[in-house]
Amino acid sequence: xxxxxxxxxxxxxxxxxxxxxxxxxxxxxxxxxxxxxxxxxxxxxxxxxxxxxxxxxxxxxxxxxxxxxxxxxxxxxxxxxxxxxxxxxxxxxxxxxxxxxxxxxxxxxxxxxxxxxxxxxxxxxxxxxxxxxxxxxxxxxxxxxxxxxxxxxxxxxxxxxxxxxxxxxxxxxxxxxxxxxxxxxxxxxxxx
Numbered sequence: 167x168x169x170x171x172x173x174x175x176x177x178x179x180x181x182x183x184x185x186x187x188x189x190x191x192x193x194x195x196x197x198x199x200x201x202x203x204x205x206x207x208x209x210x211x212x213x214x215x216x217x218x219x220x221x222x223x224x225x226x227x228x229x230x231x232x233x234x235x236x237x238x239x240x241x242x243x244x245x246x247x248x249x250x251x252x253x254x255x256x257x258x259x260x261x262x263x264x265x266x267x268x269x270x271x272x273x274x275x276x277x278x279x280x281x282x283x284x285x286x287x288x289x290x291x292x293x294x295x296x297x298x299x300x301x302x303x304x305x306x307x308x309x310x311x312x313x314x315x316x317x318x319x320x321x322x323x324x325x326x327x328x329x330x331x332x333x334x335x336x337x338x339x340x341x342x343x344x345x346x347x348x349x350x351x352x353x354x355x356x357x358x
Contacts, residue, residue, distance in 0.1 A: 204236075208307055210263065210321035217241045217285055219263060221307045223255050223319060237261070237273060239283060246288040251279040258331050259319065260308045260352055264301035264344075272301055276331045278342055298343030303328050310355045326355055 204222035211218050218240040226234035235255045238247040250261065250273065258276030266272050271283040272293055280293040305323035312318070329352035332339050339348040 205234075206309075206317075206319035208319040208321050210305065210307070210323070212304070215265065215268075219321075221261060221319065221321075222247075223259070235261075235275070239271075239285060239288065241285060244288065248290055250275050250281070252277050258333075260306050260329065260331055262306040262328065262330055262344075262347075263304045264298065265304055266296075266301055272296075272298065272343065274298075274330050274342075274344060277333055278339070278348075280343055293343050296343055297345070301344070308352075308355050320355070322355055327353070329353070 204224050206223040207220065209218060209220045220238040220240065222236045222238070224232075224234040224236065226232045233249055233252050233255065235250040235252060236247055237250050238245055252258065252275050254276075260276060262274045264272040264274065266282065269285050271285065272280065273283060274280045274293075281290050282293045282296075283290050303324065305321055306326050306328075307319060307321050308326060309317045310320050328344070328347045330344060330348045331352045332348045332350060336348075336350070339345050342348060
């Protein structure tokens, strides 16, 4: 007979724990989704150069610390992810990719946040003292806005004209790499 009250107490305790744990678990699931799952993502495949690139765009609260814009360089032996500076990826998404030589890439993103990537061994650094005249334009990541669908992030391999969106006075762009491709606005890619 002592088992019946014990079972009831255990059942009541389990129900109370379930009720108490449900809100924190829902909050944890929401925060985990918000922080760990990118809002938009696109991959660029470069089989001829033995690497791929993935651009992830995350929602973020503090754009001064975290732009929410992450680029991954994926090779057959490793994968490296780093944050690209530049706030407001929702309005200035275009990220142009250039091949400097067999082991180096240049990533020119909105607002003049430009970086040079060494593929092996992996390293990133700001682009300095290079006008980019000898670089090969590989394409750009940007949003496409299909009719009656959600916008999507895609990589456009040379189908998208070279254009780097900038803000401010055009005289400030003159010392940046690929200065001739820098514009106040860039055209939106056409839907397929």
